[in-house]
Amino acid sequence: MIQETFSQGHSxxxxxxxxxxxxxxxxxxFIIASCHELMxxxxxxGGAIILIFTARLNLFKAGRRLLVIAxxxxxxxxxxxxxxxxxVIWQNSFLKIGQxxxxxxxxxxxxxxxxxxxxxxxxxxxxxxDLAHALHSLKLPPKLVLLLLITYRYIFLIEDxxxxxxxxxxxxNFQPGTSLHxxxxxxxxxxxxxxxxxxxxxxxxxxxLCRAFDGHFHSLTEYHNRPQDYCFLGFILILSVVIIIGxxxxxxxxxxx
Amino acid sequence: MHIAxxxxxxxxIAAGFAVTAVGVGIGLKKLxxxxxxxxxxxxxxxxxxxxxxxxxxxxSAHLILNGVIGLLLGWAAFPAIAVALxxxxxxxxxxxxxxxxxxxxxxxxxxxxxxxxxxxLLKKPGKIASTAAFSCGLLAVFLSAVLLGGALYFSNENFxxxxxxxxxxxxxxxxxxxxxxxxxxxxxxKVRPEMLP
Numbered sequence: 001m002i003q004e005t006f007s008q009g010h011s012x013x014x015x016x017x018x019x020x021x022x023x024x025x026x027x028x029x030f031i032i033a034s035c036h037e038l039m040x041x042x043x044x045x046g047g048a049i050i051l052i053f054t055a056r057l058n059l060f061k062a063g064r065r066l067l068v069i070a071x072x073x074x075x076x077x078x079x080x081x082x083x084x085x086x087x088v089i090w091q092n093s094f095l096k097i098g099q100x101x102x103x104x105x106x107x108x109x110x111x112x113x114x115x116x117x118x119x120x121x122x123x124x125x126x127x128x129x130d131l132a133h134a135l136h137s138l139k140l141p142p143k144l145v146l147l148l149l150i151t152y153r154y155i156f157l158i159e160d161x162x163x164x165x166x167x168x169x170x171x172x173n174f175q176p177g178t179s180l181h182x183x184x185x186x187x188x189x190x191x192x193x194x195x196x197x198x199x200x201x202x203x204x205x206x207x208x209l210c211r212a213f214d215g216h217f218h219s220l221t222e223y224h225n226r227p228q229d230y231c232f233l234g235f236i237l238i239l240s241v242v243i244i245i246g247x248x249x250x251x252x253x254x255x256x257x
Numbered sequence: 258m259h260i261a262x263x264x265x266x267x268x269x270i271a272a273g274f275a276v277t278a279v280g281v282g283i284g285l286k287k288l289x290x291x292x293x294x295x296x297x298x299x300x301x302x303x304x305x306x307x308x309x310x311x312x313x314x315x316x317s318a319h320l321i322l323n324g325v326i327g328l329l330l331g332w333a334a335f336p337a338i339a340v341a342l343x344x345x346x347x348x349x350x351x352x353x354x355x356x357x358x359x360x361x362x363x364x365x366x367x368x369x370x371x372x373x374x375x376x377x378l379l380k381k382p383g384k385i386a387s388t389a390a391f392s393c394g395l396l397a398v399f400l401s402a403v404l405l406g407g408a409l410y411f412s413n414e415n416f417x418x419x420x421x422x423x424x425x426x427x428x429x430x431x432x433x434x435x436x437x438x439x440x441x442x443x444x445x446x447k448v449r450p451e452m453l454p
Contacts, residue, residue, distance in 0.1 A: 002308075026354050033355040044405045062388065065350050071262050077389060086413045104415055111263030111328055119262070119353045128347055143285045143293065148340045150297025152305065155344065158298070183311065183433060187440030189304055190322070194329070194441075195449050197302045201295035208294060215290060216423045230427050 002159055005122040006057055013055035016232055017223040018126045024236040025122040026138075031240050032115055038077070040246035041110040047239045048117035055121040062120055069112050071125055073105075080105045093135035128152040130221075150204075158197060165189050259342065259360045260405065262353040266412040273359030273408070280335035280365055288333050300337035301327060304344055311433060318430045324397030324438045327368030328376055328454060332370040335361065359408050367400035376454040379442065387439055387448070394438025395431045402427035 008014075013021065032044045049257045052062060079101075086100030088169060123131060129149065176182050265273070288296055303326050310317040324336050339361040345351040352360050371393045378389035406420035445452055 004348070029262065029354045033263060033265070033270060043264055067352050072261050075422070079418050079422065080415060083418045101415065104413070108264060112261050115262035115353055115355070116350050123347060124350070128344065131347065141281075141285055143288065144281065144336055144340070146293060146345065147288075147297050147300065147336055149266075150294060151300040151340045152335075152344060154301040155296045155304055157307070158301050162305050162309070178312050178314050180436065183436045184440045186309065186311055187437045188444050190309070190320075190325075190437070190440045190446065191444030193302055193306065194299070194325075194445065194452065197298045198295060198449065201298040204298065205291070205294040257259060 002155060005061055006055075006120065007127045009056060009125060010228070011054060011056040011125075012232075013051065013125050016229055017225060018130040019137050019223065020137060020225065020229040020232055021122040021126060022131065022134040024233060025118055027240060028116055028118050028204060029237060029241055032111055032118075035111070035243060035247045036107060037120050038107070038250070039249075040112075040243040041114065043239070043243055043246055045114040045117075047243075048114040048121065052117050053075055054142070057121065057125070062117075066113060066116065069116060073109050073112065076108055077105045089174060090148065132169050132217075133223075137236035146215065146217060154200070154204075155198075157200075158193065161196060162189075162193055165192065169195055259345070259352045260356050260363075260408060262356055262411060264416075265356060265359055265408060269359060269408050269412045270355055273356075273362050276362040276366065277335065277339060278432060280332070280362070280369065282333035284332040284337075287331070288336065292333070295336050296330060296333050296334040297340075299326070300341050301346040303337060304341040307341075307345075309447055311427050311437075313433060316332070318433065320437060321401065321430070321434060322394075322441075323364045323368040323374075323397055323401060323436070324371050324394040325441055327370075327372040328379070328393060328442065329367075329452060331366075331372045331376075331380065331454065332369060334372070338365040338368065361405040363408065366404065370400060371397045372454070379446070379453055387401050390442035391435040391439040393442075395435035395437075398427060398431045398434045402431070439453040449452065 028044070028047070030044045032041070035041055035044065052059075081101035082095060084098050084101035084104060086098035086103075088096050088097055089102070090097045112157065126134075129152065132145050132148045132152070135148070136142065166189070174182075174185055176186075303322060306320055306322050309320050315331045323334070323338065330337055339357065342352060342357060342360050342364070346353050346357070352426060361362065374396070375389045375393040379386050381389070406424045409420040409423065411418040442453065
């Protein structure tokens with residue numbers, strides 16, 4: 001089942017307007033993406049963890065989301081140290097582990113996990129409808145926002161339809177396996193899903209016309225920036241500046257790093 | 258098929274956004290209000306279809322279907338795929354804001370290329386149409402895998418081996434997508450020929 005696990009809740013982050021959160025998440029993501037040094041990346045991870053705690057997310061569920069990137073990180077930790085060269089840390093007759101690969105793998109791990117945590121704390125804590133309106137107010141093309149809202153609206157219904165069809169196939173003793181028959185069954189099932197979706201789309205379009213749809217979706221909740229929004233944006237700006245200073249090493253860093 | 262946040266370098270991210278901005282721009286321009294509901298619902302179907310795992314030997318792979326989406330939507334595949342990927346980021350944290358441009362380009366560019374290459378052939382009788390449908394599914398995933406590998410390699414030359422692994426794991430998926438596209442298009446041709454270009 002598709003669920004918006006974190007979108008409901010009570011926390012200082014949930015109280016911010018979607019626009020503030022979206023802006024902060026986009027800003028931090030692009031700044032972190034352009035960092036390479038250890039110090040700013042550690043600060044970014046620290047900031048991400050603070051945000052996760054401020055959003056009062058269920059830590060177990062949030063941790064499970066980190067598993068999404070675990071497979072990829074495992075791959076780079078295996079491949080990069082063996083292939084990147086650099087000063088040799090450890091070797092036997094056929095394997096050499098180089099410093100460059102370890103540094104790169106560490107950099108990627110810090111970057112990927114801090115970016116994921118920030119996304120989780122700031123974006124997953126709002127409903128997709130709110131995100132769409134935030135993106136609209138950040139000047140994304142209205143048609144694209146409309147498309148996002150329609151897609152979001154129908155994902156759940158279509159997933160339901162897919163489950164119904166898979167259940168029907170199972171009841172008729174369909175067992176998935178590596179065979180042409182299996183792929184053909186899946187293809188027909190998906191073809192049927194496309195047909196039903198197209199039919200549904202025609203009904204939806206007519207229903208929208210009947211309700212005088214003119215290309216605008218109106219949000220039921222109005223959001224206005226409050227003092228805490230400005231405070232939060234201030235905090236994010238300071239964090240960004242600190243990260244950038246760390247990256248450019250404008251200030252000489254303490255010897256521990 | 259998507260690249261995680263934090264892996265790509267600045268220039269690759271910028272290039273991805275440039276390609277996606279142009280593609281989405283053209284796609285939205287060709288998309289009138291008559292078809293916006295249809296495109297949205299097909300984007301939702303694309304999202305849901307990517308949750309289907311098909312068995313491949315002892316393991317399983319999830320479907321990509323960008324070939325089918327390209328055939329059904331043409332240039333509108335760009336906005337549809339962009340929206341579906343944004344929703345994947347929101348629901349499952351697959352990718353995020355910075356990689357949205359590159360990930361959309363990886364999936365949608367092959368979809369549009371396949372649309373132009375194979376859409377005219379689908380009306381031909383029998384074998385030609387089947388071959389076209391199979392090649393469409395296969396080529397769309399192949400091009401996506403190559404773009405994915407390229408995005409990794411141009412981000413950091415040390416990713417060469419990782420990129421090679423990423424491309425080679427997609428080889429069985431290419432063949433499966435070929436068959437799925439072949440059967441799926443065959444089904445649509447029988448049941449709803451007006452949906453095809």
